[in-house]
Amino acid sequence: MPNATIRDVAREAQVSVASVSRALNGHERVRPELRARVQEVAARLGYVPHAGARSLSLARTSAIGVVLPDLHGEFFSELLRGMDREVAAQGLALLLTVLQDGRGLNTLAALRGQVDGLVVMAPQLGAAELRAQLPAGLPAVFLNCVPGLAGAALRVDNAAGAAAMVDHLVAAGARTIAHVAGPVGNVDAEERRAGAVAAAERAGVALTVVQGDFTEASGAAAAAQVARGAIRADALFAANDAMAIGALVALKGHGVAVPRQVRVAGFDDIPLARLVTPALTTMRVDIAALGARAVQLLARRIVAPAEGLVEVDPAGAEAIVPRLVVRDTTTETDRETQS
Amino acid sequence: MPNATIRDVAREAQVSVASVSRALNGHERVRPELRARVQEVAARLGYVPHAGARSLSLARTSAIGVVLPDLHGEFFSELLRGMDREVAAQGLALLLTVLQDGRGLNTLAALRGQVDGLVVMAPQLGAAELRAQLPAGLPAVFLNCVPGLAGAALRVDNAAGAAAMVDHLVAAGARTIAHVAGPVGNVDAEERRAGAVAAAERAGVALTVVQGDFTEASGAAAAAQVARGAIRADALFAANDAMAIGALVALKGHGVAVPRQVRVAGFDDIPLARLVTPALTTMRVDIAALGARAVQLLARRIVAPAEGLVEVDPAGAEAIVPRLVVRDTTTETDRETQS
DNA sequence: CTGAAAGCGCTTACAG
DNA sequence: CTGAAAGCGCTTACAG
Numbered sequence: 001m002p003n004a005t006i007r008d009v010a011r012e013a014q015v016s017v018a019s020v021s022r023a024l025n026g027h028e029r030v031r032p033e034l035r036a037r038v039q040e041v042a043a044r045l046g047y048v049p050h051a052g053a054r055s056l057s058l059a060r061t062s063a064i065g066v067v068l069p070d071l072h073g074e075f076f077s078e079l080l081r082g083m084d085r086e087v088a089a090q091g092l093a094l095l096l097t098v099l100q101d102g103r104g105l106n107t108l109a110a111l112r113g114q115v116d117g118l119v120v121m122a123p124q125l126g127a128a129e130l131r132a133q134l135p136a137g138l139p140a141v142f143l144n145c146v147p148g149l150a151g152a153a154l155r156v157d158n159a160a161g162a163a164a165m166v167d168h169l170v171a172a173g174a175r176t177i178a179h180v181a182g183p184v185g186n187v188d189a190e191e192r193r194a195g196a197v198a199a200a201e202r203a204g205v206a207l208t209v210v211q212g213d214f215t216e217a218s219g220a221a222a223a224a225q226v227a228r229g230a231i232r233a234d235a236l237f238a239a240n241d242a243m244a245i246g247a248l249v250a251l252k253g254h255g256v257a258v259p260r261q262v263r264v265a266g267f268d269d270i271p272l273a274r275l276v277t278p279a280l281t282t283m284r285v286d287i288a289a290l291g292a293r294a295v296q297l298l299a300r301r302i303v304a305p306a307e308g309l310v311e312v313d314p315a316g317a318e319a320i321v322p323r324l325v326v327r328d329t330t331t332e333t334d335r336e337t338q339s
Numbered sequence: 340m341p342n343a344t345i346r347d348v349a350r351e352a353q354v355s356v357a358s359v360s361r362a363l364n365g366h367e368r369v370r371p372e373l374r375a376r377v378q379e380v381a382a383r384l385g386y387v388p389h390a391g392a393r394s395l396s397l398a399r400t401s402a403i404g405v406v407l408p409d410l411h412g413e414f415f416s417e418l419l420r421g422m423d424r425e426v427a428a429q430g431l432a433l434l435l436t437v438l439q440d441g442r443g444l445n446t447l448a449a450l451r452g453q454v455d456g457l458v459v460m461a462p463q464l465g466a467a468e469l470r471a472q473l474p475a476g477l478p479a480v481f482l483n484c485v486p487g488l489a490g491a492a493l494r495v496d497n498a499a500g501a502a503a504m505v506d507h508l509v510a511a512g513a514r515t516i517a518h519v520a521g522p523v524g525n526v527d528a529e530e531r532r533a534g535a536v537a538a539a540e541r542a543g544v545a546l547t548v549v550q551g552d553f554t555e556a557s558g559a560a561a562a563a564q565v566a567r568g569a570i571r572a573d574a575l576f577a578a579n580d581a582m583a584i585g586a587l588v589a590l591k592g593h594g595v596a597v598p599r600q601v602r603v604a605g606f607d608d609i610p611l612a613r614l615v616t617p618a619l620t621t622m623r624v625d626i627a628a629l630g631a632r633a634v635q636l637l638a639r640r641i642v643a644p645a646e647g648l649v650e651v652d653p654a655g656a657e658a659i660v661p662r663l664v665v666r667d668t669t670t671e672t673d674r675e676t677q678s
Numbered sequence: 679c680t681g682a683a684a685g686c687g688c689t690t691a692c693a694g
Numbered sequence: 695c696t697g698a699a700a701g702c703g704c705t706t707a708c709a710g
Contacts, residue, residue, distance in 0.1 A: 003451060003475060005702095005703060006705095007703080015680080016680070016682075018680070018683095018706075019681075022705090022706090031679060031680085034680085048449065048474060050451060050702090050703050050704070051450070051453035052391050052394045052395045052400060052453065052703080052704090053452060053686090053702070053703030053704040053705090054704055056389070056686045056687065056688085056703080056705095057685080057703080057704045057705045058704085058705070059686070061391060063434070071416055072416070072420065074412070074413060076416050076419075077410055077411070077413065077416035080410050080416075080435070081410040081411065084410055093436065093450075094436070095433065095434050096419070096432075098423045098427065110390065111432075112390060113388070113389035114402070136342055245614070272611060276611075344686095344687060344688085345687065354696080354697085355697045355698075356687090356688080356689090356697090357689080357698080358695090360688070360690085361695095368696085369695070370695060370696085373695085388688070389687050391688090392686070392687035392702090393688055394688090394702095395686090395687080395689095395702045395703065395704085396687080396688045397702085452703085680709105682708095682710105683707100683708090684706090684707090685704105685706095685707105686704085686705090689700105689702090690700090691699100691700090692697105692699085693696100693698090694696085694697090
């Protein structure tokens with residue numbers, strides 16, 4: 001048998017569908033006796049309101065969409081975890097959409113009527129492309145996207161994080177830094193590179209940029225160049241932990257002592273970072289907090305789409321600043337220090 | 340301005356809303372000239388059908404729900420990645436719901452009208468609880484759930500995987516195997532133990548079960564017993580990689596040569612497995628494939644809810660068989676072989 | 679406090 | 695091939 005509808009409940013309880021709706025939605029002007037009867041019948045029939053019909057009537061779905069460029073690795077599971085935490089607290093549902101290169105251009109547009117707003121992480125798309133794809137009038141919060149989009153923006157302050165790491169390496173004794181950059185065109189990668197370059201300049205130490213692509217293999221390749229002297233460096237700072245770990249393993253393979261001969265540092269603080277030997281010094285980005293904050297901002301925008309008060313930072317994006325996590329690849333001591 | 344509706348398009352194109360619907364949905368009986376005009380107007384107005392209204396009319400949402408017990412770690416991101424792959428291929432959307440202990444009992448029921456079916460992973464719930472929560476008539480596929488639910492079931496074939504590993508160890512020369520088991524009561528652990536025991540019997544080699552609890556420490560403790568001869572073994576097969584890695588480190592600490600004196604093997608192929616020295620031989624569970632397969636089964640059930648043909652294995656659950664990944668802890672060579 | 683009715687935005691028999 | 699109309703399942707002014 002199909003699911004019971006509001007009419008079934010109304011008939012069974014001998015009231016109008018309007019009364020069923022009011023009774024079940026907790027409206028005030030309902031006789032207690034009627035409310036009790038309706039609730040009893042609804043429970044007995046296993047009635048659950050049809051979400052689609054409800055959202056059509058209310059012009060509100062109570063769902064938000066999250067658009068991600070990929071789903072590989074711990075970063076995304078942490079982000080989703082943070083979002084889910086907040087989404088559950090707000091009584092919302094989460095619709096997940098991965099926007100990979102090949103996927104249709106109307107993937108986002110098709111979300112109209114399915115969600116009340118969007119958290120979008122699309123570092124690979126330009127502002128124009130993104131704007132063209134987004135359903136008009138749908139509140140949105142952008143994570144690590146190009147600036148200049150209509151919506152709240154939230155980002156990780158990669159430049160500040162990278163600069164902090166360079167400062168730490170210099171304090172630890174480094175004088176010639178090799179920075180293994182992430183893929184060209186990737187916003188995070190570019191910001192980390194820029195922050196590292198600027199900090200090295202300020203500190204007056206040499207910094208060479210080696211092109212990488214966020215994979216362990218590319219980190220290993222960069223380390224090999226350092227190991228055989230093709231690149232001179234007493235510190236290797238990779239733009240993410242995966243590359244740093246690839247480099248770490250490669251350096252050990254080449255018989256280079258870490259951190260004595262070459263200091264190694266990463267970015268992200270993935271779980272593996274604590275488990276490699278020596279444990280990896282890195283920048284911790286509280287990814288779950290980033291996700292939770294994004295949902296929070298979106299929820300406010302959904303309630304008050306145009307209110308200026310909602311704008312966190314009208315000038316630009318609100319920023320999450322990563323924290324330095326010092327482990328064994330940059331210092332001889334074993335103590336883990338967090339600043 | 341709000342989003343354009345089908346009426347706006349109809350008015351602008353000077354046709355009926357019925358024609359707009361037919362033209363845009365690719366119905367056959369539409370004059371090409373009319374179709375072209377409607378498409379032009381729809382594009383100009385940026386018209387996108389309202390998903391909620393569409394699903395109310397069609398009694399189909401083109402979305403599926405995935406219910407997970409948690410979101411921590413690589414396992415879930417891999418699972419979601421596999422699901423997303425298949426979901427995108429099928430033109431569906433994915434609604435994510437985390438069903439943690441505290442969360443309301445009607446979390447699942449509220450999905451009615453929002454999804455066409457559910458992939459449920461709820462190892463913490465009994466069959467009765469689960470049945471009570473699921474909206475009646477909603478197709479479902481269960482992952483690692485208790486048996487006996489109305490729906491397709493899918494699971495990892497732990498026993499077959501463990502048996503394959505024992506066979507590999509025997510082929511590599513092992514004659515006395517110590518199996519470090521996982522915690523009592525854990526389904527995965529029990530199945531792996533049973534598979535290992537059966538395979539050892541078939542192969543006619545000795546196998547001792549040592550109790551562990553999936554932690555590195557318990558693996559190290561088991562290894563210590565092997566190292567000091569309390570347990571005689573020329574191979575140590577741990578029920579997961581964490582214990583295997585703990586054992587590996589402990590064996591090295593006790594001066595036992597791996598794999599020459601004692602072969603070591605794990606289960607899961609966590610990222611760390613490739614990074615330890617020597618690299619760990621293990622069983623790879625293709626989690627993404629598990630997720631993709633679940634969505635595939637669900638999609639079929641949605642199309643043909645009651646067809647017997649759709650039933651993969653009416654007797655029980657369809658199983659994903661892990662693959663053997665041979666690395667350096669069981670062979671002297673360095674080559675990584677996958678079977 | 680309650681019911682009849684309109685409406686949310688679509689799709690699809692039903693006539694023509 | 696096309697339009698007018700009914701209907702999907704809900705909510706909420708509008709009367710009473």
